[in-house]
Amino acid sequence: MRVTIFGATGLLGQALVKAWAEECPEDEVTGLSSKDADIRNPQQVMDAVRASRPERIVLAAAYTDVDGCESRPGLAFAVNRDGAVNVAEAAKKRGSGLLFVSTDYVFDGTKTTPYEVDDPRAPRSVYGRSKAEAEVRLTEILPGCCIVRTSWLFGIGGKCFPDTILRLAENRSELQVVNDQRGSPTYGTDLARAIIQLCHENATGIVHATNRGDCTWFDFAREIVERAGLTTPVHPTTSDKFPRPAERPKYSVLSRRSLDRYGVAMPNWEDTLGRYLAARRTAG
Secondary structure, eight states, rough: OOOEETTTHHHHHHHHHHHHHHTTTEEEEHHHHHHHOTOOHHHHHHHHHHHEEEEEEEEOOOOOHHHHHHOHHHHIIIIIIIIIIHOOOOHHHHTTTEEEEEGGSSOSOOOOSOOTTOOOOOSHHHHHHHHHHHHHHHHHHHHTEEEEOOOOOOOOOOOOOOHHHHHHEEEEEOEEEESSSSEOEEHHHHHHHHHHHHHHHTOOEEEEOOBBBBBHHHHHHHHHHTTTOOOOEEEEEOOOSSSSSSSOOSSSOOOOEEEEEEHHHHHHEEEEEEEEHHHHHHHH
16 A cells, blocks of 8 residues: 655654654655645645545644633644645645544533543634534545544654653642543553554544543543652642633543454553653663
């Protein structure tokens, strides 16, 4: 399979390139950064697709600074919605399959049971709206595309929650972390492997892909600190004590039924931390 990855230098993109080489070395993978092809520029996107001749395109490029999106909505929609449309149009012209990485932030967080793929979109943030509008446009352009929603992504090679917590725990006497937002942490390496499987299965429609299990940010932080062998106390607090520009869903656990249909298994989020911490030590 010939595969082109847009956003190959981001956290997920790096994991995709590495995992693809390990899992499917027979595949021909082209990894593109924003310098290689700015997805806001339709001509650059088309040129990149013509040059790489992919059978499958994975769109992992995005503006993911959730709070930054609130102050820069023009950039958020230019990258996350319009950029995705440019890639979809190029995929359609080339006859390539498309897998688009989306987010739990397309939901409002008012449910108390896992979100299904057909639950209505109701984003509460600019970031969520930009991704939700992209989903709608992509299914209009390429009805057979695959939209993979994930949540609480972390890993090596980019800013993420565990890295922030570990840095804070090494420099502060105690930590306070919100305990009223619940979701499923997702390790980039595991998501990358799931995406590779979905591409090889020619998956279509919306698929929810996260590590198994769910927790609050406080639970996640406490587990990270303990696994790292640190003794910094971690205390629960509430979101109103830490106001942010973008509203976060209170509950954004994604149902695994769509992923199970393709026979894709992802480990429990707690089981990922040992691998993450080892990779972080190796990366320095």
